[in-house]
Amino acid sequence: xxxxxxxxxxxxxxxxxxxxxxxxxxxxxxxxxxxxxxxxxxxxxxxxxxxxxxxxxxxxxxxxxxxxxxxxxxxxxxxxxxxxxxxxxxxxxxxxxxxxxxxxxxxxxxxxxxxxxxxxxxxxxxxxxxxxxxxxxxxxxxxxxxxxxxxxxxxxxxxxxxxxxxxxxxxxxxxxxxxxxxxxxxxxxxxxxxxxxxxxxxxxxxxxxxxxxxxxxxxxxxxxxx
Amino acid sequence: xxxxxxxxxxxxxxxxxxxxxxxxxxxxxxxxxxxxxxxxxxxxxxxxxxxxxxxxxxxxxxxxxxxxxxxxxxxxxxxxxxxxxxxxxxxxxx
Numbered sequence: 001x002x003x004x005x006x007x008x009x010x011x012x013x014x015x016x017x018x019x020x021x022x023x024x025x026x027x028x029x030x031x032x033x034x035x036x037x038x039x040x041x042x043x044x045x046x047x048x049x050x051x052x053x054x055x056x057x058x059x060x061x062x063x064x065x066x067x068x069x070x071x072x073x074x075x076x077x078x079x080x081x082x083x084x085x086x087x088x089x090x091x092x093x094x095x096x097x098x099x100x101x102x103x104x105x106x107x108x109x110x111x112x113x114x115x116x117x118x119x120x121x122x123x124x125x126x127x128x129x130x131x132x133x134x135x136x137x138x139x140x141x142x143x144x145x146x147x148x149x150x151x152x153x154x155x156x157x158x159x160x161x162x163x164x165x166x167x168x169x170x171x172x173x174x175x176x177x178x179x180x181x182x183x184x185x186x187x188x189x190x191x192x193x194x195x196x197x198x199x200x201x202x203x204x205x206x207x208x209x210x211x212x213x214x215x216x217x218x219x220x221x222x223x224x225x226x
Numbered sequence: 227x228x229x230x231x232x233x234x235x236x237x238x239x240x241x242x243x244x245x246x247x248x249x250x251x252x253x254x255x256x257x258x259x260x261x262x263x264x265x266x267x268x269x270x271x272x273x274x275x276x277x278x279x280x281x282x283x284x285x286x287x288x289x290x291x292x293x294x295x296x297x298x299x300x301x302x303x304x305x306x307x308x309x310x311x312x313x314x315x316x317x318x319x320x
Contacts, residue, residue, distance in 0.1 A: 068234045068289070083289040084234060139239035153235070154288045155242060161287050 010036040011121055011186035015207035019194070022201045023129075029200030030127035032193055034207060035178070040120055041089040041099055042082075044112040052109040059105035060089065060098065071152045071165050080152045080163060080180075088163065088180065090122060121186050123179045125193070126170065129200040130177055136196040140164065144175065158192045160185045228302060232285045233293045233309045246282035248272045249294045250314075276300060280314075283307075 012034050023029050045052045047066060057063040062074045064087050071080040077095065080088040091098050099115050106113065125133060131142050137158035141147065152165035163180040170176060181189050190206050228240040254260055254268055273279065279299050284292045294312075296305040306315050 068236075083291055086290075139241065155238070156287050 008037055008118070010034060010207060011183040012036070012123075012190050012207040014187060015190050015204065020201075020203040021198060023197075023199050024201075027129065027199075027201040028127070029129035029202055030125050030133055030197055031203045031205065032190070032197070033124045033126070033205045035122040035124055037093045038117070038122055039089070039091040039093060039095050039098055040116045040180075041091075041102065042112075042114040042116050043079075043087045043089060043102065044085055045106065046110055047085050049109065052106060052111060055105040055109065056102060059101040069151055069153050071150060073150075078165070080165060082154065082163070090180065118183070120180055120182050123181060123186070123189065123193070123206065124167075124176060125179065126174060126176045127200075127202075128174060130175055132200050133193065133197050134164075134177070137192065138164070142166075142177075157181075158189065158196075160189050160192075162189075228304075230283065230295075230304060231307050232288060232291075233307050234289045234291055235285060238285070238288060242285060242287035244284050244286045246284055246292065249280040249282045278305065 043056070043064070045056070047053070047064075053064055053066075060077060060079065062072045062077050062079050064079055065072045065081045068081055068084070071078050073079075077089065077091045077098070080090070082088050089098065089102075099113060103113050134140070134142050134157065138155055140153055140155050142164070147153070147166055149166050149168050152163060154161065154163050156162070157164070157179065160181060165178045165180075167176040167178055179189075193206075194202065194204055229237050230240055230243050231237050232243075251268070254264070257265060257268075260268070277298055277300055279297055281295050281297055282292055283295050284290065291310075293307055293309050294314075295307045297303070298305060308315050
């Protein structure tokens with residue numbers, strides 16, 4: 001059933017103005033960007049049930065990470081370890097049928113699949129001085145030798161519960177962090193990020209992410225509901 | 227500020243955790259047969275030792291898993307942490 005009048009709105013839609021500011025010494029510290037409208041799924045199953053794990057990796061195309069605080073990634077689908085029996089899947093909007101795939105793959109297994117797509121968003125922080133920005137409000141040790149590519153961690157950033165993951169560095173060797181944040185905290189966090197990044201300089205592209213269906217972060221929902 | 231060792235996530239800052247009080251309290255199997263005193267003892271009365279204390283902790287802002295810890299109430303030092311369901315570890319020599 002189509003709901004032509006329902007539009008998906010990014011929680012950072014208020015931040016559509018692209019702003020940038022040079023930091024002290026002319027630093028261009030970080031770029032802030034939103035990966036809006038991703039599919040978010042919360043998965044739970046018994047990690048000792050190898051058949052369920054196999055069924056999940058076949059359905060999703062990515063194996064569920066069993067090592068604490070790591071994520072697996074393949075063809076734009078990322079699965080983050082949230083707990084010994086809990087994972088978060090983040091996938092592009094085009095993977096709308098992912099939830100059906102995993103539900104049917106896990107039929108008969110003891111499991112839980114929750115679609116939390118509208119409830120949270122992803123903020124990408126990219127830049128050489130990204131760690132200095134985190135140091136303003138996060139107690140995690142994000143040094144590149146400690147927090148390596150492929151690791152993720154749930155913690156508090158400026159008192160906000162977040163999931164921080166370190167993605168593969170870009171072609172220039174610049175580090176990239178993705179933050180999964182709840183929708184209701186996103187606006188506060190975006191303001192905090194811009195405020196804290198003032199001294200290191202930033203380019204703020206939050207709320208201006210490129211979407212195939214939209215240019216201003218209001219996306220028409222097409223046949224998303226069953 | 228304390229650094230607490232989560233059995234799943236490793237060392238994390240104290241602000242990510244919440245304390246759940248005394249550990250290893252077993253619910254009586256037949257509460258209806260208990261005296262009021264015994265029931266009150268189960269519900270309300272807790273140890274308050276000076277020194278080693280068995281406690282439950284939850285990694286609230288992290289993996290959200292409960293675990294047990296032995297903490298010294300005088301020095302605040304965590305002697306050891308162990309997962310729910312694991313046997314009580316032998317006293318470490320620290």
